[in-house]
Amino acid sequence: MAEHHNSEKNIFGFWVYLMTDLIMFAVLFATYAVLRNQTFGGPGPKEIFNLPYVLVETLILLTSSFTVGLSLLAAHKNSKTQALVWLGVTFLLGVAFLTLEISEFRQLILEGHSFQSSAFLSSYFALVGTHGLHIFAGLVWMGILVYKILVSGLSQGSVRKLTLLSLFWHFLDLVWIFIFTIVYLMGVI
């Protein structure tokens, strides 16, 4: 009973945290929207975004959002192996996403379109980069959780943390929907 109550409190508290994170992203989106046309004579969104590449990123992240759900489902059914396998898949997909994003950034900088080149690029790097940082944090968290489950099994505490992690990961995919739409799709229309 007490444990259940604690777990409910934790999930609710984490939810409130996610909401504050949502507002942080809203500010970054607003900044991007305001500065989007301030290219300072440099390239605009149309010239630098590679849509098929971003589609691949998007699909990878979406799939990982699905697999983290499967992991939670397995944990609820008390199947440690399945939970770990799906968590592992999610981790790999997350790494793949982050790698793609970093090489996208690298490519842009190599082509001379760095975050210092214009207000548009600053706001683009800040928005997408903050999302990337969140993904990175999620991966670290995932790694620790995998270790914990390996060591001490699917304890109540681990399942609770997995629940929070899955919320976090789904949340990052939610934000990505709007990055995909507002930054990339609208950029090339």
Add this chain to the structure above:
Amino acid sequence: MEVANHPGVNLKNYLIGFTGSLALTLASYFVVANHLLSNPLAILTIFSFAFLQFSVQLIFFLHLGKETNPRWKLAIFLYTASIVLLVMLGSLWIMSHLSYHLNSHQINNYIMRDEQFKK
């Protein structure tokens, strides 16, 4: 199979959420990549798809609205959503006005003078 105490965590929900999101992502991609629609309509379409996908994921991935009463998660989410809209639309409205009336050089000079600062 529904797991006790965790409403909404079931395979069916995750499958619906995944396929729905997949379809909506691909749909907006094809609208843009193939230039299927002209400008205002295209933006309207991809935004509708985005909001639809947002709702799909909220319901089927984050299980929003499935908690027992009182639904604080839902209430706080709606509150936050309104603040997000306020931040976005408010900034855009204000900033479009400012850049209509003043260019950025004027704005900077104005702030420096207005705030009483000496260089």
Add this chain to the structure above:
Amino acid sequence: MKEFLFGNLTLAALPHQWFTIGGTISMMLGGLLTIVLLTYFKKWRWLWGWVTSTDPKKIGIMYIVVASLMFFRGGLDVGLIWLQQATSVGASHGILSADHLQQVFTAHGDIMVFFVTMGFLFGLINIIVPLQIGARDLAFPFLNTLGFWLYVAGAILINLFFVLGGDFAATGWLAIAPLSELQYSPGVGVDYWMWSLQISGLGTLLGGINFIVTILKMRAPGMTLMKMPLFTWTSLCSMFLVVSIFPILTVTMGLLFLDRYFGMHFFTTSFGGNAMMYTNLIWMWGHPEVYVLILPAFGVYSEIVSTFTRKKLFSYTSVVISAIAVTVLALSVWLHHFFTMGAGADVNAFFGIMTMLIAIPTGAQVLNWLSTMYKAKIRFSTPMLWFLGFIVTFTLGGVAGVMMAVPPIDFQVHNSLFLVAHFHTMIIGGALFGIFAGFTYWFPKVTGFKLNERLGRYAFWLWLIGFFVSFIPLYILGFLGATRRLDHYAASTGWQPFFIIAAVGLGIIILGALMQLTQIAVSFFQRKQNLDTTGDPWDGRTLEWATSSPPQHYNFAIIPKVSERDAFWEMKQKGLSKPTNYEDIVMPKNTPLGIYVAVFCFLIGFALVWHINWLAVVGIVGALFCVIWRTFDENTEEIIPASEVARLEAEREQNG
């Protein structure tokens, strides 16, 4: 190598002006004295118990102590400002250089808002809210100690330039861009500003989340939302504002950091950056912040009016609705801070109207308090005096606010001393008087003895008179055309007499503050005469008075069951029953991890101010490691057995 180790921190940066050297020496002596005293009286273990505490009552007391110290620090700044403005006229240029005065202005504003008012409020909320809702601790005890220590880390960082040199931001308390950009403020002042607020702001945000969950999920059985005490209600509203706006502040300062540190272009004057976006974002935080400060004060007044009239508050429901309306409206008025900066008529009209609308729910609350007092037998104890002082000053300030909500009037008085007088009326007459009222009202609950009434009355009158003598001249000066942050003015303006009167007013306020210190000291030495043995010294109405003063570590031996508003009043009407059998109580253990994380966060801030990159990495890794360590700790709670509870309660009974 040297640059790698110390970044931009060089010997030349160390203090070399009289005031910074003086600051350094006095701080070092103070620190040394503290260490000697602690060792001599063998109090290290006792101190450790406080430092690692997860008890919201202890954390609340520490908030109030730190806020008081910062009040002293911010007060010194005020003294410098008034002295400068009273003397720097015509041929005389006063005691400070223009640039130094701007730094003092910035420090004064930030310290008073972030570290004094916010600190006092978080202190009161920490102590009182759990007691009022019949809870034993907060939802997340670790986050509470962490939040407090982050607040302390921010407070140290904002004062650090005294010790380590460099300078402070000469940019005004919000560091408006582009002035705060590297191009115009190349020193470390803005960085100190940024990291101090960033770190303490993170603590505030954690506190906001914590109290929302606590109030929504941990109320005593039977206490529905509409039966909550009003201080809890307004604290909840205030915390909702905190979680809505502090993320905005975090990102805004984060973007400024990216501009300054990585050469990006959000608010710069070139490369397409837009400085107005900074103004827009910072006020989106800044305006609601004022309501974060004022809302809990409203709650304090509601409690006090109802207690000292021995009546139910007039129309509880409308007070709650008003508080919620203020919360929502507070978020949609930010543009009125920059009416004059180039928006069109429709934008200004919209935000002007929204601003005026706030007067309606605020006025409704004032009417509710007055209606409660109507035909009541009022006890004019000190808390009630602070309330009456508030009604007068706040109404005056409110009317000035509504005037400025009209854009054409704002064009006349924007950034004049009229504005300065207005917001000081709101923050001193509204929030600070509320804090003093709450402090006096709840003091016996925390310490077990009441404050001296006579000295309290003296302090109140000194403050009230001093306040008016100080700020009425500012309203007039504003109309005469004096602008804010003046370092010098011509003798022909004829302003000097007003500035001198204002300085005299400040002197009276200082006497008031000294009187408060005397009041606390005298009350402490005479505490035997003023002991509160019942736990209910004012004939109170809400649950915090249902337990002993000071409350046990676990607040309530038995969680009360609530059936009515003013739950304790109802219980007293029905007759109190002594509990007989107790149950085991689960309480959170103390933890040092909060202060460890805060130390690492402090290092991050310090490192980024001076560009010492390795230290920033150490700080980040250390903070993360501590947090992860905490998540691995499954053993964070301890059980107080029922027998122990019974023993403690019996002991209390005998001593009481």
